[in-house]
Amino acid sequence: MFPIRDHNPSGKTPYVTFALIVINVLVFLGYVSMDDWDLQRFFMTWGLVPARFTSGAGLETLFTSMFLHGGFLHLGGNMLFLWIYGDNLEEEMGHVGFLVFYLACGVAAGLAQALPDPASPIPMVGASGAIAGVMGGYLLMFPRAKVDVLFIFIIFFRIFAIPAWVVLGLWLAIQIFSGVSTPSDVGGVAYWAHVGGFVAGLVLTLPAWLRRGGQGYWQRTEGHPPHPETHFEASRSNVPLIRRRR
Template identity: 65%
Template sequence: MFPIRDHNPSGRTPYVTYGLIVANVLIFFGYSGLFADERALGWFFYDWAMTPARLSSGEAPHTLVTSMFLHGGLLHLAGNMLFLFIFGDNMEDEMGHGGFLAFYLAAGIGAALAQTVSAPFSQVPMVGASGAIAGVMGGYLLMFPRARVDVLIILVIIFKVLPVPAWLMLGVWLAIQLFSGVGADPDAGGVAYWAHSGGFFAGLLLTLPLWLRRGGPGYWQRTHGEPPHPEARYRWRASRVPAAGRRRNR
């Protein structure tokens, strides 16, 4: 189950969200050639990825930021950019361009610190924008809990798109991160579940002042947890390409 779009249009062009997507894509393809050389890629990640053991010893603090612009593969990049594209524009709309950029970076740093606290002696480098994007999702949950999100559900050979409230989709996602993080081996590599969870809660806390300025619980009462503007509506349309009939031999 993963989201493909929301029904929450933004009121302004999300330049920072688009810029972050472009930066992540350009940086990835800038070093993607290193994937053919495991040794060279290892040294590259040593310099720029966040390694908890190094950070715990006071080394390489710059990796708190640089690691969130690196990815471990094309699918890793694509999945993260999809989530940022769906949820980032609305948070940028609420926070403004500069405020959203600061929020994004702060959430990413919080995610990296959460991963470090969970495994302070781990030698496994952490890369990916997912911690920062988890912060965006946490903020989105606070501001628009009942915004509709279209999710693609795949059950073996069944593909179904269902609109669900944001609180359900994001709540299930967070529960998976927390549950998976409890049983994960921090030295085995794989998904940085505690970075996801830490980023999510960092995003919630960082968005709290904005939510309170909007009125806090009163904001939810006014909007019923939905976006404070008309939602986007999508319709599936039949293809205009004419169907070719089968020629029959007589």
């Protein structure tokens, strides 16, 4: 299940969203050719290592870690989510406001991952905590904006347009469940960073939502984007379905 686009067009050029994507890609290309040993040292230096951070060292890694990624799929997935949700929040918050919001969500995500297990020696890297904040803000501003989600069922696929509150709410539920069920000493996905970033995004978007009238804004827009949405024709698989004979 992959969100691939939303029906929420932006009326302004999202310069900060573009810049963040470019910076993340360029940083990744700068170290992707390192051998495993050098890459491990690089992540230990610039990634957020809870044991080092909570001892008072490496405070800058709260910021540097959110521009590092563990592989092409990690980078590509994060940049896709930033592209889908970032432009609309940037339009609502302004370029500078959105940049401050993005970095603040990334910091909150790092703290949410580091503080519950302050002795962990595992470095955290990735923009997903900051992007989770963008998703939280998007949920508050446009809960009923349609998001096209690609479902892959083994031999066929189908794109469904689903309200943002369903897509993002399901995503958040998966992060919470996975965070609770995954031992803290196991490396992998930083689920609590996702949850912390998402909650921070909700909270930090509240002022923008309240300035527009809060629940009155939802009533005026019915949770949809405050402008005409983009319409796409859903794609179907060309692979025929063969039903079992009885």
